[in-house]
Amino acid sequence: MLAVRRIRPDEGPVLRATRLAALADAPGESTTTLARAQAHDDDHWTSSAAANASGPLQATFFAEADEAERAEPIGLVGAYANRSGVVNLVGLWSAPGYRDIGVATALIDAVAAWAVSGGHTRLRLWVVERNEYARRFYEQAGFSSTGTSMPYEPDPRISQVEMVLEL
Numbered sequence: 001m002l003a004v005r006r007i008r009p010d011e012g013p014v015l016r017a018t019r020l021a022a023l024a025d026a027p028g029e030s031t032t033t034l035a036r037a038q039a040h041d042d043d044h045w046t047s048s049a050a051a052n053a054s055g056p057l058q059a060t061f062f063a064e065a066d067e068a069e070r071a072e073p074i075g076l077v078g079a080y081a082n083r084s085g086v087v088n089l090v091g092l093w094s095a096p097g098y099r100d101i102g103v104a105t106a107l108i109d110a111v112a113a114w115a116v117s118g119g120h121t122r123l124r125l126w127v128v129e130r131n132e133y134a135r136r137f138y139e140q141a142g143f144s145s146t147g148t149s150m151p152y153e154p155d156p157r158i159s160q161v162e163m164v165l166e167l
């Protein structure tokens with residue numbers, strides 16, 4: 001069974017472990033690198049969990065399987081709102097072994113519901129151009145490319161493209 005829930009304020013260690021697992025599994029798909037994430041101290045993860053656990057400005061969601069099957073989260077997404085009503089979606093990841101069963105779709109649905117309840121009107125993300133699988137996935141989820149691209153900061157030779165979904 002799949003369940004999605006918002007992070008709890010005391011889950012800094014879970015956030016760290018899940019983020020590092022995502023970055024180790026899919027290097028080059030996120031806005032940061034594994035080395036940079038590993039360099040953060042415990043305070044970083046503690047305050048990040050607390051900041052994302054409540055309120056309309058930023059949120060992190062975990063996807064979970066039955067605890068008997070796997071205690072660690074099987075998916076993760078982060079979101080933060082701009083003043084203009086746009087919610088940026090970052091770090092979407094589902095764990096290998098739990099793909100193509102709707103984990104990422106459920107995470108996006110959770111972000112969309114949270115965004116709407118906060119009065120936001122649009123989801124936005126950046127995806128590296130060569131990640132055709134993710135781009136197709138986002139299109140199926142209703143996102144469309146805006147035509148805007150920019151260099152991917154950890155490796156500026158790579159381009160990333162902007163996609164949006166009106167809520």
Ligand SMILES: CC(C)(COP(=O)(O)OP(=O)(O)OC[C@H]1O[C@@H](n2cnc3c(N)ncnc32)[C@H](O)[C@@H]1OP(=O)(O)O)[C@@H](O)C(=O)NCCC(=O)NCCS
Nearest residue numbers: 026029092093094099100101102103104105127134137140
């Ligand atoms: C891209 C990524 C997030 C997709 O995650 P996922 O959990 O496999 O996605 P979903 O299962 O929700 O959707 C994948 C496919 O399964 C299908 N699906 C969704 N729910 C389903 C269900 N209940 N049963 C069967 N299939 C389902 C979807 O329709 C989709 O197929 P489609 O793309 O042909 O429409 C995942 O591959 C990943 O983590 N990749 C590495 C990191 C990455 O690239 N992240 C994106 C950074 S921008």
